[in-house]
Structures are given as structure tokens and as C-alpha cells.
Amino acid sequence: MKIDIQSRDVFYVSDGTAITCETIGHVVLGQFPFNANEKTFPFVESKEKLEDLLREIEISFIKNGVKPLVFFSMVITELKEALLQSNCYGYDILGSLVQQVETDIQIAPVPQLQRSRSVSKDSDTYFDRIAAIEYTLAHDDGVTLKGLEKADIILLGVSRSGKTPTSLYMAMQFGLRVVNYPFIDDDLSRLRLLPEFEIHRHKLFGLTIDPQRLTEIRQNRLAGSDYASNEQCLHELQTVEALFRREAIPYINTSSLSVEEISTRVLEKAGLRRRLL
Amino acid sequence: MKIDIQSRDVFYVSDGTAITCETIGHVVLGQFPFNANEKTFPFVESKEKLEDLLREIEISFIKNGVKPLVFFSMVITELKEALLQSNCYGYDILGSLVQQVETDIQIAPVPQLQRSRSVSKDSDTYFDRIAAIEYTLAHDDGVTLKGLEKADIILLGVSRSGKTPTSLYMAMQFGLRVVNYPFIDDDLSRLRLLPEFEIHRHKLFGLTIDPQRLTEIRQNRLAGSDYASNEQCLHELQTVEALFRREAIPYINTSSLSVEEISTRVLEKAGLRRRLL
Known part of the structure; x- marks a missing residue:
């Protein structure tokens, strides 16, 4: 049997x-130069579920001739010990x-069973998180500019600079209420901030991106369009970055x-405290 | 000075x-019975940034008379050593x-600097994740039922049973394309599945919730309304759960x-493989 040491089975168990x-x-694996064939086993709380896992470990060992790597987190001692006695690196x-x-x-x-976030223990936190997600969804992509006084932060940038995923992540992970607003052609020719934003200046934060990367992302969406052309991307970015500088709006480049x-750097630069949920 | 051992400063550093x-x-702290005053220090990559942290550690130690706890992850050895020599538990x-x-x-x-997920290394993964988020946003709350053939899973449930946050989390964390569809009064009186769902039966998954919990969540949103009444919540849930059983749609209770x-259990029950991003 040929053993490929550049590839290993890796199981995640909890x-x-x-x-x-x-x-x-x-x-951890990102520090090692080999490929991982990954598989996840959640909610392993009983002997029955552990048996399924132990079978897979044995199959992996027999098939590959090397022990699979198992990253685990379990409270019940008997389950842990049974796992560690199998043919794996635990x-x-x-x-x-x-x-x-x-x-x-x-x-x-x-010791208590692992709970990533608890609902019942802390209901206020649950509602805060859901409210943040809802607020952020309602204020995605400039859909509405009502209720800006409740926003924690307002993200500005051209189309495809990363505003929507960043907004949702900040809402989900940190419980923040995020507005995001795209600069479209109209704004670009006028090159000024909407009056609605004036009294919320301190909440404004810009996202920018390298023209090359923006072109790549837009080509992936609408190949061959003007929207995705090098010239258009360059023009939009130059215009918007000039605006950020003129209006003293802090901004970061999201390219790499x-x-x-992005979310963490924005929080840090904006001086916002993470709401740990 | 009075030392409150039930409360500790905890810093997260990376x-x-x-x-x-x-x-x-x-x-880890969830296993111990004390309160944590938490603060996070991201992007500590230089001596200057480390100095800020070391100052805060010293202030914490002087103020509280006990060392703060520091959970850290850093590649540069000199920074790590300097941190470990300060007045903290590292x-x-x-x-x-x-x-x-x-x-x-x-x-x-x-060794390489910590990167939660890398953009430049793997551009396909980046696009997959963004595409999943976009698809899921476009198919939130029954907005459209076009393109169901591209869905990985279709979540069904009454209003406030947890569909939207679950859908967004599955898209963001696992790169899955999620449709979610709310049962509203019309569907309830007819008590049948939309014809659009017929050929996608294998993708359907139900979310349900305890009547008491649903009432609490709806009261939090629209206190005193019929929508949030005990009777209405109970009626909707009974009707929908009967539908799930009749149509053999798998479902879970999201209450606690x-x-x-929720996301992980749905994936497991639906037999979907996580796309590790």
C-alpha cells in the first residue's frame, strides 16, 4: 500500500x-504543509455516537496506514478516554x-457541556443579537436611511467592496447595528455626502479595494460589462477615495x-468596543 | 484594598x-464560576502595539492586586516572551x-501570522462564500422562490422561529445556499406545501419552537398584538408541526x-456536509 504522507484524515469531534x-x-493545521481530509462529528454526547466515530477512526487507520488526527472537546470523561484509546492522535x-x-x-x-452561546441563560443577549441582525438586514445596500441614530457604524464604499458580508458578520459576531451604503454613479458625479449622513459623521467608515481586485470580483459577477471594466473600477475608486480623504472619513483597503x-480592523480603527455575545 | 476574587480582568490578544x-x-471561562471583565487586543504584530497591552496589564495588576488572565495567539517569539514576562497569567x-x-x-x-480565513490564498473559496451569502439574502423570508434548484437547503417555519439568523449563519460559516420560507396565515388555513417545493422535497427542513418561547419573542417585538398572543402562537405551531409530520419533513425545536x-443540528439531521471555508 502506498502511503501519501502529504495528506491526512482529520476529524473534529465535540x-x-x-x-x-x-x-x-x-x-493549527495551517502551520503544517500537508492536506487535510476533514470531517466533523458534532453532538457526540453518548456511547452510541462515539461508536460511529470510533468505527470511522478504525477505517481511516486501516485504509491509510497512519492514524487520523482528532481535535476534540468533550466533557464526559468516559467518552474522552474511549476516544484516546483508539487508533488516533487526539x-x-x-x-x-x-x-x-x-x-x-x-x-x-x-464542567458543563460545550455551548457555543447559550440562549436560555441570557435572553437579553439573544434579543440583542437578533435585533442587530434585523437592523443590519433592513439597512443593507442603502435600502433605507431611516433610523440612522440607532446605527453603531455606517459603512460606505463602491459596489463589491465588501460592505454586505462585513455588515452581516459584524451584526452576527459582535451584535452591532450596521448600515451600509453603496456609492453609485449619481453620487460619484456629485461627489458629496448625502445630507442624511451629516449629523452621523462620527459613525461613517469607508471600505476601499485595489482596482485590480475589484475588476476581478466584478468580472466574476458580470463578465465583459462596463461595470466590471478596469477603467470604471479605477474611476469609481479614485473618486470615492478622494471623497473619504476630503471628508476625513477613516477607511481601509479590503483587498487581501x-x-x-475587515470587520475586526474596522472595529479597531473606529474605536468601537466589541460586544462579546 | 478589597479584592473581589469573583471578578477578573481577561484579555484576548492576537x-x-x-x-x-x-x-x-x-x-474555558464558561467552566469557572467567576465574572470576566473582557477586553480584546487584535493585530498585535509590533513592539509598539505590545507596549499598549503591557501597560494595560500593569494597570490591571496594580488596580486589582491580582494578575489578569491573557489568552493569546502570536507567532513572533519576542512578542510572546515579552508578554509572558509581564504580570499576567498567559x-x-x-x-x-x-x-x-x-x-x-x-x-x-x-509558522505564519494568524489568519482566520485567507482571501488571497484561495480566491474560489472567497467567491463561494460571497455567492452563498448573496443567494441566501435574496431568498430570505420567502422573497423569491426562483432558483430553488441551486439551494442546499430550504428552511420552513412560522414567523420568529429562527429562520433568518440560521440561514445567514449557515451561509457565512459553512458557505451553504439557504432558502427560508415563512408560513403565514394563508398557508396555515390551506395547510399544504407550495407546489414550488414539491420537486425539492429532499431539501425541506422545518424549524419549530415552544409556544411559550415564541410568545415571548413575539411580545418582545409587538407587545400586546394578536400576532404575539398565546393562542395565535399555539395555533400556528400546532398547524405547522402537523404539516411537518404529515409531509415527513424533518424538523427540530429551536427553543433552547x-x-x-440550530445550524449545526440542521446540517447533521439533513445529512449535509459542512463546507469548511
Whole structure:
């Protein structure tokens, strides 16, 4: 049998959603030069569910001749031990951290099943988050400019500069109420801010992007159109960046950033506190 | 000075967005019975930025008489060491995992700055994610039923059962194209599925919720309305759950679940593979 050491089976296992396991696993594996064949096992809270996983571990080991990597987070000790006795390399993503904290602060942990965010414990937080998502949806893409006084931040930029995904992420992850407004041709020729924005100046934040990257993104959407042409992209960006500078609106370039990175950098530059949900 | 051991300063520090640090920190601290005063320091990539952090650590220690807890993730060794020499309890959220993996698989890591998701490395993934968000936004709340053949899943449920946040989360986190459709009075009296859904039966998934919880959520939105009355909520839910059973549509109760948990459970029950982004 030929063993391809450049490729490994990786399993994410949790008694909760396993989203945290995936996140941590991705960052850890991002440091190593091999391909991961990933599979996720959420809500492993019983022996029955663990049996399914153990079977897959055994199949992977037999098939590949090397142990799969398993990033896990489980509270029930028996399940954890059974997992660690199987033919895998197991990584408890929280275990050592919990131990270290206990040693440092001398307070005993009270183990509970993993819950990414709890609904019942804190209903206000639930409503805040839903309200932020709703507000942000209602104010996407300049649909309405009513209720700007409730906005935490107002994102400005040309079409396809990343406003919508950033707005939704900020609402979902940080519970912020985000307005986003696209500059379209009309605004560009007038090159001025809408009067509605005047009294909310302190909330304005610009997104810009490299012309080349914008062209690529627009071509992906409407190949061959004027809208996606190099000239149009360059013109729009130059006009809008001049506006940002003239009006002293802070802005960042989103070209090489993920949605998470854009959101976090905007928050930081705007001096907004994250509402940890 | 009175020391309140039930409350601690907690800092999240990263050379990236620090979102992973926050997530891990929350889960770890969720196991301990004390209150955390949290603050996040993203993009700590330079000595200057580290100095700001070290100052805050010192202030916290002097003010509280106990060391703050610092969950961190940083690649640059000098920054890491300087942090660990300050008056804090430091927890490297990745360090020990990377070491363990290295030992197990005998491949040396290639450290790189933390990036939650990379844009430039993998442009297809970027476009997939944006396309999923756009599709999902366009198909929110029954706005259109065109293009259902491209949907990964179609969520059904009464108003306020959690469809919109769940749809957006699935798009954002897992890159899935989600349609969601609310049952409104018309459908309820007819109590049948729209013909448009017939050929997509295998994609249908129901969300339901306890009558009491639904009443609470609707009261929060429109207090005192018929819409938010106990009777109306109970009637809608009974009707819709009967439909789910009659039509053999799988469904889950969202009452005590977070958006992350709903999304993950739906994926699991629907047998959809997560697209890890």
C-alpha cells in the first residue's frame, strides 16, 4: 500500500457544535504543509455516537496506514478516554487550558457541556443579537436611511467592496447595528455626502479595494460589462477615495482581507468596543 | 484594598483578529464560576502595539492586586516572551497543540501570522462564500422562490422561529445556499406545501419552537398584538408541526438553542456536509 504522507484524515469531534474544534484545528493545521481530509462529528454526547466515530477512526487507520488526527472537546470523561484509546492522535483543545487556569487562579472548574452561546441563560443577549441582525438586514445596500441614530457604524464604499458580508458578520459576531451604503454613479458625479449622513459623521467608515481586485470580483459577477471594466473600477475608486480623504472619513483597503479581518480592523480603527455575545 | 476574587480582568490578544482567542477563552471561562471583565487586543504584530497591552496589564495588576488572565495567539517569539514576562497569567491557545501535532506526525511546522480565513490564498473559496451569502439574502423570508434548484437547503417555519439568523449563519460559516420560507396565515388555513417545493422535497427542513418561547419573542417585538398572543402562537405551531409530520419533513425545536447550535443540528439531521471555508 502506498502511503501519501502529504495528506491526512482529520476529524473534529465535540459534544457541542464542534465549530470551535474546527476553528482551532484549521489554525493549527495551517502551520503544517500537508492536506487535510476533514470531517466533523458534532453532538457526540453518548456511547452510541462515539461508536460511529470510533468505527470511522478504525477505517481511516486501516485504509491509510497512519492514524487520523482528532481535535476534540468533550466533557464526559468516559467518552474522552474511549476516544484516546483508539487508533488516533487526539488533541484536547481545551483540557490543558482549563487545567492551567485552575492552577493559576485556584478555583475549581464546574464542567458543563460545550455551548457555543447559550440562549436560555441570557435572553437579553439573544434579543440583542437578533435585533442587530434585523437592523443590519433592513439597512443593507442603502435600502433605507431611516433610523440612522440607532446605527453603531455606517459603512460606505463602491459596489463589491465588501460592505454586505462585513455588515452581516459584524451584526452576527459582535451584535452591532450596521448600515451600509453603496456609492453609485449619481453620487460619484456629485461627489458629496448625502445630507442624511451629516449629523452621523462620527459613525461613517469607508471600505476601499485595489482596482485590480475589484475588476476581478466584478468580472466574476458580470463578465465583459462596463461595470466590471478596469477603467470604471479605477474611476469609481479614485473618486470615492478622494471623497473619504476630503471628508476625513477613516477607511481601509479590503483587498487581501477576509470578512473577519475587515470587520475586526474596522472595529479597531473606529474605536468601537466589541460586544462579546 | 478589597479584592473581589469573583471578578477578573481577561484579555484576548492576537496578531490576527483575536476572534479565535475570544471563542476559546469564552469556552474555558464558561467552566469557572467567576465574572470576566473582557477586553480584546487584535493585530498585535509590533513592539509598539505590545507596549499598549503591557501597560494595560500593569494597570490591571496594580488596580486589582491580582494578575489578569491573557489568552493569546502570536507567532513572533519576542512578542510572546515579552508578554509572558509581564504580570499576567498567559495562555497560549495554540502553542501546545502545534507541538503535539509536530511530535505525532513528525513534520515541522511553518509558522505564519494568524489568519482566520485567507482571501488571497484561495480566491474560489472567497467567491463561494460571497455567492452563498448573496443567494441566501435574496431568498430570505420567502422573497423569491426562483432558483430553488441551486439551494442546499430550504428552511420552513412560522414567523420568529429562527429562520433568518440560521440561514445567514449557515451561509457565512459553512458557505451553504439557504432558502427560508415563512408560513403565514394563508398557508396555515390551506395547510399544504407550495407546489414550488414539491420537486425539492429532499431539501425541506422545518424549524419549530415552544409556544411559550415564541410568545415571548413575539411580545418582545409587538407587545400586546394578536400576532404575539398565546393562542395565535399555539395555533400556528400546532398547524405547522402537523404539516411537518404529515409531509415527513424533518424538523427540530429551536427553543433552547443558539443560532450556531440550530445550524449545526440542521446540517447533521439533513445529512449535509459542512463546507469548511
